[in-house]
Amino acid sequence: MDYRSVFLLLSVCGLTRAFTMDLDYGGVPLWINRFLGEPSVLTLKDRIDPGWYRAVNTQSCPLECDCPIQWPTAIYCDHRGLNQLPSGLPFRLQYLFLQGNNITSLGSRAFDNTTYLRWLILDHNQLLSEQLDNVLFSSLTRLVNLFINHNNLTKVPAGLPSGLKQLRLAYNHIEKISEGDFQNLDSLTLILLQGNRLKTIEEGDFKGLGALNLLDLSHNFLDTFPKHLPPSVQQLYLSNNSLTGLSENSLHGFSGLRYLRLGHNKLRNERLDPGAFNLTSLVELDLSYNRLTEIPSVPITLQYLYLEVNHIQEFNVSSFCRTVGPTSYSRMKILRLDGNKLEYHKLPPDWVFCLRVLHNIYI
Ligand SMILES: *[C@@H]1O[C@H](CO)[C@@H](O)[C@H](O)[C@H]1NC(C)=O
Ligand SMILES: *[C@@H]1O[C@H](CO)[C@@H](O)[C@H](O)[C@H]1NC(C)=O
Ligand SMILES: *[C@@H]1O[C@H](CO)[C@@H](O)[C@H](O)[C@H]1NC(C)=O
Ligand SMILES: *[C@@H]1O[C@H](CO)[C@@H](O)[C@H](O)[C@H]1NC(C)=O
Ligand SMILES: *[C@@H]1O[C@H](CO)[C@@H](O)[C@H](O)[C@H]1NC(C)=O
Ligand SMILES: *[C@@H]1O[C@H](CO)[C@@H](O)[C@H](O)[C@H]1NC(C)=O
Secondary structure, three states: OOHHHHHHHHHHHOOOOOEEEEOOOOOOOEEEEHHHOOOOOOOOOOOOOHHHHHHHOOOOOOOOOEOOOOOOOEEEOOOOOOOOOOOOOOOOOOEEEOOOOOOOOEOOOOOOOOOOOOEEEOOOOOOEHHHEOOOOOOOOOOOOEEEOOOOEOOOOOOOOOOOOOEEEOOOOOOOOOOOOOOOOOOOOOEEEOOOOOOOOOOOOOOOOOOOOOEEEOOOOOOOOOOOOOOOOOOEEEOOOOOOOOEOOOOOOOOOOOOEEEOOOOOOOHHHEOOOOOOOOOOOEEEOOOOOOOEOOOOOOOOOEEEOOOOOOOEOOHHHOOOOOOOOOOOOOOEEEOOOOOOOHHHOOOOHHHHOOOOOEEEO
16 A cells, blocks of 8 residues: 555645545545545454344344344445355445455446445455446446455446446456447446556546546556546556556646656656647646656646656756746645655755745655
């Protein structure tokens, strides 16, 4: 788990007593809204005595599962070696936990009787795309979170319900997105697709996503910066691919992009247009573990820049400030340059006038 994303979410969402979070589920914490009655995301396995809950709980509960009395609309069937969905799931069910089982397929009518479902958590199973029916999820009109991280999917599931807010498909075997996979998903704010086998993104792939905020495409096989990404994205993660550069207009249209992660790629200055990061909305830019020899030009509004483990040999203040004056100075707070060929005592004397609000510099 990358703890930076936790801080990031803390700063984006603010922390109130009504919310708690968990670090599982594909690396991005899941926020729980207690006012809505949302249950704990932590497994109950080995934490409660299932017999006790069964004794005090008058509602029907499948034998394979735990139905905690404090969350009457939640059922925990996680980590029990199941190879199919338990039968007799009650109609009232809103939160279904099925992670850590051995499920490879779900019948086309599996969710016919659970139309109130809001969360469906299927992480760490072995679901196969060819065994998932096209209409499997489409009747779940109240579904907001669908998590299928760490499975064997080769495609994005079809017929996703239009109220979906979070779709987590990290660590599957998805090679290609098809046009229309995300059609009509106007409420979707988060898609995790890291750890798949994507090579390219085609023009219509993300069509129809007007509210998308976070898109994680890290750890795929992308060798060019993808075009045609939804312009509403504020957090774009492309670490651990094979990107070599960015053109002048790679980030055109992303007027709200705040967090861009490009670490662990093959970025070189020759392939990086000098205006590539000229985007005043950027707050954090991660370019660590690349092949840069110079510090690229970044906007003065940038606050966090990660450049550790590159081949940088010179520090030129003009990367951060085109001019230095009362209001024209870099807003940089954290600058990481460790693991390069730079030495602190060789920094040009004028750097402190430009980077005047810096909290930490690592060299
Ligand atoms: C899945 O099944 C295999 C063999 O059938 C078993 O060894 C393994 O423990 C099961 N996994 C889980 C998570 O129950
Ligand atoms: C749904 O409910 C009907 C009627 O109670 C039952 O016959 C059917 O088996 C149920 N389907 C599932 C998938 O549980
Ligand atoms: C799922 O993929 C894993 C490797 O990632 C493999 O070991 C396993 O056999 C696959 N399961 C199925 C049902 O194909
Ligand atoms: C990228 O790869 C490195 C080295 O293999 C690994 O340490 C890191 O966790 C990966 N990061 C992501 C976001 O996948
Ligand atoms: C950055 O963009 C602004 C307009 O948004 C433009 O005026 C400026 O010349 C650009 N700078 C570079 C270095 O491309
Ligand atoms: C810093 O970069 C600017 C613009 O690229 C260049 O004109 C200047 O000579 C560089 N300064 C040093 C000390 O290399």
